[in-house]
Amino acid sequence: MKIGIHLPQWGQDATRDGVLAVAQAAEACGFDSVWVADHVVIPVTSETKYPYMDGGTPFEPNDGFLEAFTTLAIVAGATQRIRVGTSVLVMPMRDPVLTAKVTATLDVLSGGRLVLGIGTGWWREEFEALSATFEGRGSRMDEQIQLMRALWTGRSVEFHGTHYDVRPVFCRPAPTRAGGPPILVGGMSTAAMRRAAHLGDGWHAVGASPERIVAEREKLAKFAEQAGRSIDQIPISVSTGVSQDIKRTVARLQGLAEAGVELAVMAVSSNTTSAIIAEVEQISQQLNLVADSA
Template sequence: MALRLGLGLPQTGTYDLSTDVTAAARAAEELGYDSVWVLERVMRPEQPLDDMYLIPGQPWAQYFSSVADPLVTLSLAAAVTERVTLGSAVLIGPLHQPFLLARALGSLDAASGGRVVAGFGTGWSRDEFAAANVDYKSRGAALDELLDVCAAVWGENPAAYEGKRTRFTPSDIGPKPVAGRIPVLLAGSNDKALRRLVRRADGWVPSGGGGAEQVAAGRARIAELAAEEGRDPAELSTTLRAFLDITDKSLDNRRPFQGSVEQIVEDLADTAKAGADEVLLDTQLLCRDVQELIERARALRETATEAGV
């Protein structure tokens, strides 16, 4: 099966959200991309409690200052497309009220004709959890509850659930997802996160700069955990989010997904061999405007096709 390619939608303050999201979504579909994707960041504190991604000494990225709401962004994309999958990589699950998020995703899936893929993560920023009035230390349990609530809300009526954050008595709840449920991807790379993925999800959505090596290592561990849990690892997809740094000329010393378009396509081929089913190409952080984003998307798609990726 050929590697699927996704495109990150322009959500940051660099872009005009009234026009650029729809322009990029239309272009992605016209260029033959398989999917469009959003991320979630809610703030950029001036005196953060944690370094970015919990990496010691790592300052918070400037783009955190303005990131459009992910479901609003996906709704804009859904309205102007007919084919592409609409994915989140990722929603910070514990920041959301579970029932309302599950219902919103169900509505979006129904409105888009069944095109939603829900990627969730536990989050890492104590500032974001404080802003949402959510207990940071219980974020794993909160994600588990969200998964339970999604299953209940998307399932057959009457639906009911009783948990720590969410309680509802037997009720009719709709709209329902077109296929009866929405595929769920989970982020994370430690054993606890990967075991949750094997038990409860449809796939893995890693993010980072590791490229093919990261995918290969993660897939190997997922296979081991799947064997322990009695699940076929082939049932679990892998969608890698790759933040691109495209240069005019080829680079000798580079990280994965940095360099010329041709070098990045080589990285795509290597990532596919390592076990990735889909790669989300995100260029928004280093593009001047949506026109540049679309032109880079075009070059990447055309070069990948010529290379047989």
């Protein structure tokens, strides 16, 4: 199983030095990838509940929040091997043509290292701040995936959908890899799993336990069959919070690997550079990641 780590995106260590220190430590320690989440603004007041915590969010408005693609561009320029990814990009609050251009550029300039985890999003108030419609975001994202894949071919593209209408255009340069960056569809809903099977290059099970992964595999296999695919063609990745107790962290990673997860993206409970790097170094030593990547 490959292992990635979230970069510090908010708080006092969300700086150039902090981000690059974590990214370079992860690369040196044999990690597969570094990851960012996606928020553009933080609403001061919100009636929407954060789905991954009981009350509140892991960050405050005054913490700031580094923009996803800008952060990955800086990291890609300061590293050589490690993949860079979004976990997850909130696609329906972004324009798909502009996003196709930005992601293709980032993929080219990183040497084909971009992985695009995407989701429908949950924060209605953030959508409103960006003048994006919250309702219908799932069907909108379906079209966005199709439109971006078409634009990534580098050929002339004309698209006429329910939500997007594009006259013939070119979007070049095309990404480094044929088909563009892998798209991991994030989310634990039935709709997300169906979307991953029909339109994605993998299912990104946000916050799922090993037990939940095992329980959902049959459903994912059914959706894959409906799409004319095998479940083996839809790799499972997970974003998971981990404690600073190394034994508990290793046990969780081992459990995810046994459940069939191919990539685990870790988010350390502390968002400080020192805590994240300490976790990276301990995981590397425990799992011999440097030796495995040599």
